[in-house]
Amino acid sequence: MSIKTKILLGMLVFVPIAMGAQWLHLNPLIVFLVSGLAIIPLAAWIANSTEEIATVIGPAFGGLLNATFGNATEMIIAIVALRSGLVEVVKASITGSIIANLLLAIGLSTLLGGIRFSEQKFQPTVARLNSSSLILAVIVMVTPTIMHETSAGLKPEILNYFSYAAAVLLLLFYCLMLYFSMKTHRSLYQLEELESEAHGAPEAAAHPTINLKLQLGVLLGATIVLVFISDILVESLQETIKTVGLSPLFTGVILIPLFGGVVEYITCITFALKNKMEVAMAVAIGSSLQIALFVAPILVLVGWLMGQPMNLDFNPFEIVAVAMAVIICNSISSDGSSNWLEGVLLLITYIILGTAFYFHP
Template sequence: MTNKIFMVMTFSGVPLSIIGTLMNWSNILLFFLYCITIIALASYMGRATESLAIVAGPRIGGLLNATFGNAVELIISIFSLKAGLVGVVLASLTGSVLGNLLLVAGLSFFVGGLKYKRQEFNIYDARHNSGLLMFAVMIAFVIPEVFSMNLTKSKTLTLSIGISVILIFLYLAALFFKLVTHRGVYQHERETEEREEPEWGKEKAIAILAIATSIVAYISEHLVHTFEFVASTFGWTELFIGIIIVAIVGNAAEHASAVLMAYKNKMDIAVEIAIGSTLQVAMFVLPVLVLISLFFEKSMPLIFSWQELVAMASSVLLMVVISNDGESNWFEGLTLIAAYVIMGIGFFLS
């Protein structure tokens, strides 16, 4: 039933989005139409991810979902940078970190925990990811802010470029570690599960992911142009739009996929999507955007506001404490969601 609803939303939303763009419909109407269409397309990305995870394993499936999902955010951010909306980009990436760690993981733990009293996931991956999260946010994000106080703009940008290159290198090294040199070394021991049949074959699933991402990219380009009008109409700040609205829409694929996996008690995939996507944003997407911004009129240094840094650091610490035992339940999920709501209220009022 749910798949049929998303199918109707997709096959009506995509043509309506194109028609509305060509006919210059109201920016408010287009904003909500674009958001709904992107969320509907995310359901296809989620189903494709599940098929890939069955065929290739939870790590590859989760990584592909995070990559295609973050491709949407990367595309939105590039168009935003081109438009000179550096603040929106930094805010949306902050929102992505908060959204994945608190909202996506929180909803996954909560929904899965309502069905199962206790759910397990790979404790070794959780600890490995915890170290990378601490490094990315507590070191790579805080250091530029601290040193930029005594640096000129050009030197701050140089520092940001250096840190970005290091982050990209370390992220690629982490993938090599998990998927090549130490693949299977830290295997999660659990009872043998029944062999599932994927809904789609590998080639079809990858094709659907690629097509859905391409359509989302087109819609996202036009979504960016509605931000300023929507902000002025509803009285939303640039910070709130970036951290809450753009992040939720951009991460719709991860939201849908992770919660679905948790409901089916596939916590390794759910956690890989939520935390793996966060790491990809912090250690790859953001550094790449810093380098890409050098080709635009307005460059983007790796400098966040203190509110953004404190929010991200708090989210990382909370996730590390909750996930390091390799288990989850509905109450831990509710705790993460509550933290997200509190931060959302703060950013809305700021």
Template sequence: MNILRILLIFIPVSFIAEYMGAPQTAMFILSALAIIPLAGLMGEATEEISFYSGPRVGGFLNATFGNATELIISFFAMKAGLFDVVKASIAGSVIGNILLVLGASMLIGGLKFKRQTFNQQATEISSSMLLFAVIGLTIPAIFTHTVAPELLTTRYEGLSILVAVIMFSIYLLSLVFSFFTHRDIYSVDHSQESAAKWSLSRGILVLVIATIFIGVESEIFVGAVEPMSEAFGLSELFVGIILVPIIGNAAEHSTAIVMAVKNQMDVAVEIAVGSSLQIILFVTPVLIFLSLLFSPMSIIFNEFELIALIFSVLIANRVANDGESNWMEGIQLIAVYAIIAGSFFIL
């Protein structure tokens, strides 16, 4: 967290640079460096609030606000008409969480502990739900990619809204499942001696302030995406699927790795798989609903995004089978992510 505190200096620096009319490439870097510590503060605030709300509600808050940064960035990108960047960031978040975050957690945790275990039953449920969610994203895309273009009408856009409503409904039902009817499945003892460092009011205040500043920095960040992409010869697809998820979820990623080092793989796996699940079932439908205020956005991903998503989820299901992990599995997941990232880079 000390490094994140130091990075907070980039908040006023980015404001001054924006006021002075700095080049957009510089604004992209400065705003990204400002977003990372703000996301970290948001995660720390929700963690402190969890001491007062209880571990179950606290875990839900961590997952929700952990994705808030990307939701805010995606909202401003959608408002700017960068729909390809938004959809790429959705796919990139899922792929990054499952392959990069989970892989790094297994690798670094596995270097310290020969064999690590996690709640197999809970992870299998989450992984199966994730597979369903990806199927929900895949069906509309397969429909539009296989039907002759002249047969498509504007009515197919309503399919995205229908899928969004179904996914959001499943998300709400999953909360009932995990919080009430089957909460015993998710009960894991993470007893620890630590206590809250902040008061409840301070935690809420920091959470609100961090959210506001992330909104401001996200608008600056999104405004610099196109100029930066042109300056460095990067496709908007690469920016959306690789850079935006890494920047938006940097603090959450580091938390998963820290938990793995503490031999709390349940938490690390929950962050990786649970966050991916929330991206598809909560963030994506919310973005679809918000897009109706501007220009309706469809849930249509390109073929390579779909393939990468499907294989990533299949890997997550495979890892969840035995309820244990080691550093070699982490290497394999990271290697697959590197191949996917390299492929998007040359597009």
């Protein structure tokens, strides 16, 4: 058993602690922090089970499974918060997840990997394509905000209708991206696999025997428990915002993505330290794409069905921050190589934006 697995197993103790803390009505901040820590191992088990199941059911259904559960943690937390009426926090968590993946995850990976290896290479074609797709997401996010700011007397219903149409189009584009990556241009996304085959890696070693029923049970069980813990997190979040004085914007953009995405950040760093920067970039940027092109549209449509309307009219400062993250990430990834100084650049950008969100009223 690896050290990572032992740590995650140990962190499961926070699940009953979070439930007990809520039952005892402890300080909301304590409940919020403990439930956030409980989410980390659950997110890890969901991610691991999804990957294991995907290797068994094949690339086509495996890709769809990864698309559905790849950001299950963020989606479940957001749906629970949406049900509680925390629409602005949900919007902030969407932009925060994108910013954290592009600046924090890639920044840490590039810095730590760059310290160990002077220069790391990755596939620039895929990185450019992913960055361009993120620009599409930024365009869709900024459009209703511009409509709102430039059209006096614009009815909220109009922005809702626009968001429903945009959500469907984003989901359509995401499905086409899956088809592109798994069918028509699959070779672009399989350089690691091709490299293994070129070195004569045996197929059995690459795909060990997997207990499918066990993994399905773990996936289902972790997801159900995550729903309950997310409910505790969101309930304590409302009280924490009131008592501690943190703004919903800062909480959604900075704090919630840290709990929901820490497993992905660790994964990116692990691959970077193994000089597999291409995989680290794929995980970080791929997660941002899932948030922007899959999770956000789904939340818009789910909010519509729940009678809790959520549109794509974001806070202008959030849009500017996301655009900054996409631009600087695109600038760094365009040449297909990275070094530790670029990692520092990304991390300083994240800290500056985080500080600005903290002081933003």
